[in-house]
Amino acid sequence: GVGRLLEVSTKSPDPLGVRLSAFNLSVEVDGEPNPVLLEAAFQGSKVFATQGQFTHLYEVKDGSAVRRFMNELPDDRLTGFRFDGHDWPLSPRTAFYDWLYLHSLRELARRDDQAEETLFGVDGFTDIEFNPAKSINCQARSNALYVALTKNGTLTDALTDLTIDYLEQYDREHPLFLVLSVEPPHWPLEAPEEFMRFDPETLKVRPNFGDRPDLRERLAIYYAMIENLDWNIGRLLEAMQAMEKFQDNTVTVYFSDHGDFMGSHNQMEDKGHPHEESARIPAVFHAPGIIAAQGARHDLFSLVDMVPTTLGLAGVNGSTHLQGTDFSPACRAEAFEGPEEVLLEMVGNPRVHFDYTDWRGLVTGRWKYAFYESGHELLFDLKKDPYEQNNLAAAAPSTCAELRGSLLKMLADTREPYFDVLIEHGVQPEGPTLNPSQRRRDGIAPHWDDMIENV
Incomplete structure (x- = not known):
């Protein structure tokens, strides 16, 4: 039989069901300064034969008001x-609605791991009311579709097809x-x-790989997910190369937002710390005839550099207020000097357990330094200790002090609102x-050693 059922509606007894309804989820819409309510995006995207499109609905933040407006319209043919x-097109009948929902749920998963974990613990979905004679779209079905595609490991395939x-x-x-x-490779491992x-x-x-018995099995699935992603990237590039309009004038960038440790430091599917397996991510720029083939570079590139670099490759001068460095000369194998240090930070950790706390840090060509909100510090010599197994904070106070000063300057440059006061x-x-x-202790936050007592 079916275990836990989640009603997806604004009247759901479960707060997650309310949150997952089309009246509360949101999507990004080009040209709109703020995220648009999913229901407003769907209704505002309809094109009618006589009345056209009602894009002003994108600005409405009340799903009920959107629905009332649509119900009061004169009869017209949806095209x-x-x-x-x-x-x-109108066929397949639910394609656009499902696409909007998948897109919105994907963005929610990126922002809130805890909500996603709860979503995947549900055995089935229901809607407060669904009359197929009057409606073809179903919130419960769209949520179930997202979970099924992800659990079957086919979400990447479906998004690449789209x-x-x-x-x-x-x-x-x-x-x-x-x-x-795309979400994979990511929890859940499928x-x-x-x-x-x-x-x-x-x-x-x-x-620095751990000794927990499940780590290797999980890593094997993770590698399979990476191969599936690689296969999909390959067929996307092949498809683009076969389209004359995209041949030899397209820049492709592959990057991630974080790592998952995947067994290193005995951690699995975690990202909340400054270690290499969490904070160091790939960034690959590809454009035949535009970007010189040169292999891996060891510059200190970070996500804040993505916008100025992309603009630089497009020949567009970025605004002076943009943070980050334009790495396009490096991509073209021209003379280039990148930053000597990069800011690292964990902001708004979900605090679902004691291992999740906020911190700020930096990395240079040699050092990795981080200051946790508990007052603890991490210091790793990446030249001598590339796998970060020896915290030198207590043994090298002068180096900590120097890097702490550099961190405070970087926080001031980025207009940090409060963490400098903690430091x-x-x-x-x-x-x-x-x-x-x-x-109990299964994390790597430094405050486990002297600040937490199990009861």
Whole structure:
């Protein structure tokens, strides 16, 4: 039988069901300064034979008001949908609605891991009311579709299909900026069966890999997810190369937002710390005839550099207020000197357990330094200790002080609102923090050693 059912509606008894309704989820719409309510995006994208499109609905923040407006319209024939300059046909009947929902749920998952984890713990979905004689779209169905695609490991395949279809239909004159954002490789660990070829016992792992018995099995699935992603990137590039409008005039950038440790430091599917397996991510720029093939570079590139670099490759001068460095000369193998240090930060950690706290830090060509809100510090010599197994904070106070000063300057340059006060004036709490939960130390936050007492 079915276990936990989640009603997806504004009247759901479960707060998550309310949050997942079309009246509360939101999507990004080109040209709109703020996220648009999913229901408003759907209704505002409808194109009618006589009345056209009601894009002013994008600005309405009340889903009920949107629905009332649509119900009061004179009868008219729906001809299709137009969203972000792209036309969607009426067939398949639920394609546009499902696409909007998948896009919105994907963005929610990126912002809130805890909500996603709860979503994947549900056994089924229901809607407060659904009459197929009057409506073809169903919130419960769209949520179930997202979970099913992700659990089956086919979400990346489906999103790549949609991207290729979009490119094939693209006929606008002005240049295209397109983002394909996929979740895998990410929790939950699921991959298509044809990519599950890795033997956990023979995997090559890093020297700081942990000893928990489940780590190798999970890493094997993770590698399969990476291969599936790589396969999809390959077929996307092949499809683009076969389209004359995108040949030899397209820059492709691959990057991620964070790592997941995946067994290093005995951590799995975690991202909340400054270690290399969490904070160091790939960034690959590809453009035949535009970017010189030169292999890996060791410059200190970070996500804040993505906008000025992309603009530089497009030949556009970025605004003076932009933070970050334009790495386009480096991509073209021209003379280039990048930053000597890069800011790292964990802001708004969800605090679902004691291992999740905020911190600020920096990395240079040699040092990794971080200051936690608890007052603890991390210091790693990446030249001598590339796997970050020896915290030198207590043994090298002068180096900590120098890097702490550099960090404070970087925080001032980025208009940090409060963490500089913690660094300069914060005090550690008196006595231990009591941990009444069943979760004992399985994390790597430095305050486990002297600030937390299990009860």
